[in-house]
Amino acid sequence: MQNSAHMSEVVPKRRALLVGIKYEKDIIGDNAVNERYGPSPTLKGPHKDVDDMSKLLTDLYGYEEEQIVVMKDDGVSPNLQPTRTNMIRELSALVHDARPGDRFFFHYAGHTMQQLNESGSEEDGMDECLMPCDDSPTASKIITDNDLHRYLVSPLPVGSHLVAVFDSCHSATLLDLEHIRCNRVYVPWISKGRRKSDTIYDYIVRRNAMVVKRAIYQADRVSHHEVRSRKTSLERMYNTPRSTKHLSILEKSEITSDRADWIGSADTINIPRCDSPAPMFSCTGFCSRPTGSDPNVAEVISLSACEDGQFCWEDDDGSSMTKVLIEILNQDPHPKLNHLMTFISHRLHKAAVRMHFMAREHTRLVRKWEVKHNKSLYRRRTIETHMRNDFQDPQLGSRSPLDMNSLWKV
Structure with a gap:
């Protein structure tokens, strides 16, 4: 007590x-x-x-x-x-x-x-x-x-x-x-x-349950005869090195799987399946x-x-x-x-x-001075421009x- x-x-x-x-x-x-x-x-x-x-x-x-x-x-x-x-x-x-x-x-x-x-x-x-x-x-x-x-x-x-x-x-x-x-x-x-x-300074990083091994190139058709690849990121990738950036198709022999959630069959290309990316932070x-x-x-x-x-x-x-x-x-x-x-x-x-x-007014006066004296105050103008935009x-x-x-x- x-x-x-x-x-x-x-x-x-x-x-x-x-x-x-x-x-x-x-x-x-x-x-x-x-x-x-x-x-x-x-x-x-x-x-x-x-x-x-x-x-x-x-x-x-x-x-x-x-x-x-x-x-x-x-x-x-x-x-x-x-x-x-x-x-x-x-x-x-x-x-x-x-x-x-x-x-x-x-x-x-x-x-x-x-x-x-x-x-x-x-x-x-x-x-x-x-x-x-x-x-x-x-x-x-x-x-x-x-x-x-x-x-x-x-x-x-x-x-x-x-x-x-x-x-x-x-x-x-x-x-x-x-x-x-x-x-x-x-x-x-x-x-x-x-x-x-x-x-725009904040880079939002998302994670799923995989580990990034390599980039994958996804074909983007721009005409009937031409494709352009877009580089995307997956959290688990095929292990085969790729020598070209322009692909019209991914050969199934080039993709290896060591997880059950990589779904494929005899007539389809092995495609990595996963949930939509979820925020890593709560x-x-x-x-x-x-x-x-x-x-x-x-x-x-x-x-x-x-x-x-x-x-x-x-x-x-x-x-x-x-x-x-x-x-x-x-x-x-x-x-x-x-x-x-x-x-x-x-x-x-x-x-x-x-x-x-x-800052804008200061920059205007600096530029006027530069024209009059035929000189450049580049660094000062860069600082003031940065301040105006922030x-x-x-x-x-x-x-x-x-x-x-x-x-x-x-």
Whole structure:
């Protein structure tokens, strides 16, 4: 009885870890992250973002200062510089000894990159990675999405709660959470809704129950006497090497079978039979809505500034998604999730339209200067053209489908 009474008196923990990295050259050195991002990798807003987020947590959500750890590459506290070693230590400490009822908050403002995924665990074939301040091309110190899931998500017991905010590029699946499409909201400029819809950057990879051995060429008749082959992909193929790309028929002697589901007969060509390709990943955008929290997993939510294939931008004064989020939460600390995502999407879209307008005007002035001075600023024009063509769509990830009418809680 005494042990039970003692357990009932345990107060749930609340902890927050805020990381802001500007990648200033005098802190990280000329040969660090700036080599990955070109001559101007320095960001203006991350330090202010984490300071403002810390103030929001204390003023609005009742966090104590000792419950919040702030990491900035300002050179003030070596132990809290956002190097890879220090970040992993603090990530582990954030959820250390987590119990049901505990609440955790993680905020990251800085650079994010993508690298090729070789295990087949990513739908777009890429791993998303945080860029600590000591990362460099010659000595990679990145923290992958797999690392983040292992340090932040896996240790959480059922009944605990984690909210992660990523104000960075390529950030939608930084926690490798199972659901994202089904949490999308409708916005007027692109109807995302509850369906499987992604940007042109997102390569949708489907898998069935076979193993790719070789490409197959499928005949496509373009006239009575001519055929043109189209290269298709199957997950199990015949083993015979093929020397030509133009085929009018597949000889049955060239196809071998070692599975019962390869159906053929004496008068027909052996044809591989399988079900229609099914998504390798569970969230198709039509996941059933929950009636409450999933009793089998901890409640984890990630709010990201953009999709995996997109970039995010900051204004001339360093303002980005973090500023928008803080302004919205100051007006309503506990908005419905669908309202929160709608407000953020509209504000970021409005900012992007303004940025694109300014980029077009800048390009017009650059071209006028080029004509006058008979010189070409090709690189600057390329950057501005890229900025004009890119928008960012904030994403909400979770371990189980979210009730979008539920309230935002930190």
